[in-house]
Amino acid sequence: MRIAKYSANGNDFVIFHDDSKKERNELARELCHRQDGIGADGLIVVVPHEKYDFEWEFYNSDGSHADMCGNGSRACAHYAYNNDLAPQKMSFLTGAGVINAEVSDNSPKEGMVLSELTPPEIIDQAIEYNGKTWWLINTGVPHLICLQDDVEEFDIEEARELRFIYNANVNICSVTEDGNLNVRTYERGVEDETLACGTGMSACFYRAYLEEKVQNNIEVYPTSKDTLYLGYNGQTITFKGRVKKTFETDWEI
Numbered sequence: 001m002r003i004a005k006y007s008a009n010g011n012d013f014v015i016f017h018d019d020s021k022k023e024r025n026e027l028a029r030e031l032c033h034r035q036d037g038i039g040a041d042g043l044i045v046v047v048p049h050e051k052y053d054f055e056w057e058f059y060n061s062d063g064s065h066a067d068m069c070g071n072g073s074r075a076c077a078h079y080a081y082n083n084d085l086a087p088q089k090m091s092f093l094t095g096a097g098v099i100n101a102e103v104s105d106n107s108p109k110e111g112m113v114l115s116e117l118t119p120p121e122i123i124d125q126a127i128e129y130n131g132k133t134w135w136l137i138n139t140g141v142p143h144l145i146c147l148q149d150d151v152e153e154f155d156i157e158e159a160r161e162l163r164f165i166y167n168a169n170v171n172i173c174s175v176t177e178d179g180n181l182n183v184r185t186y187e188r189g190v191e192d193e194t195l196a197c198g199t200g201m202s203a204c205f206y207r208a209y210l211e212e213k214v215q216n217n218i219e220v221y222p223t224s225k226d227t228l229y230l231g232y233n234g235q236t237i238t239f240k241g242r243v244k245k246t247f248e249t250d251w252e253i
């Protein structure tokens, strides 16, 4: 099987396409394993769909399914376009619903990709834990968000406790002097901090915007310090940034 390895601002994925959906939990664990496999935060499998440009399966590195992955959606859009599986402007089906994405400034190895996420849903705005107030927002997958003065320290143990109490990803974020946003994310299913998390950055942006701590259309900087561009059109959050195909290889599956 021909597979590709992608990095979306440090959140990295193995991607291939097949003719049908299957249970690939074990394959995801094998391919994503940092020592024994290729190494990635997730596995994405593109399969045909009769109505949309394609459908995908998304697996975290521990083999668990997730409905949505913001960075994965951008990497997958570049992969689909460059493998003639979708046009430059595409719509594909995920577990969270239909995602619209657009590839620009394209080359076979990298490109700029914008994804429009499914409408954000606020589940709770007043979760008190360790003296901090967390919001729980679903941006395709559930995210806990704490808005604080800085993100220099990220208490991974506290994040892990919250991840299991709420079965959600856990984010801390802070507003920069120029009105942009720093975000750090503990990802469910990776069970550690990742270098970027698209749905997490989007959930943090949404809380900060609703609380009038940031304007619309800002820059967001994840742990990797790359720059992502986020905006809200009243219905959905758009999320744009560069993705890179780091390599392709044949892999016996």
Ligand SMILES: N[C@H](CCC[C@H](N)C(=O)O)C(=O)O
Binding pocket: 011, 041, 060, 065, 066, 068, 069, 070, 071, 072, 141, 142, 169, 187, 188, 189, 190, 196, 197, 198, 199, 200
């Ligand atoms: N770990 C997440 C899925 C991947 C989300 C993240 N990689 C993104 O870019 O949105 C979960 O199980 O809810």
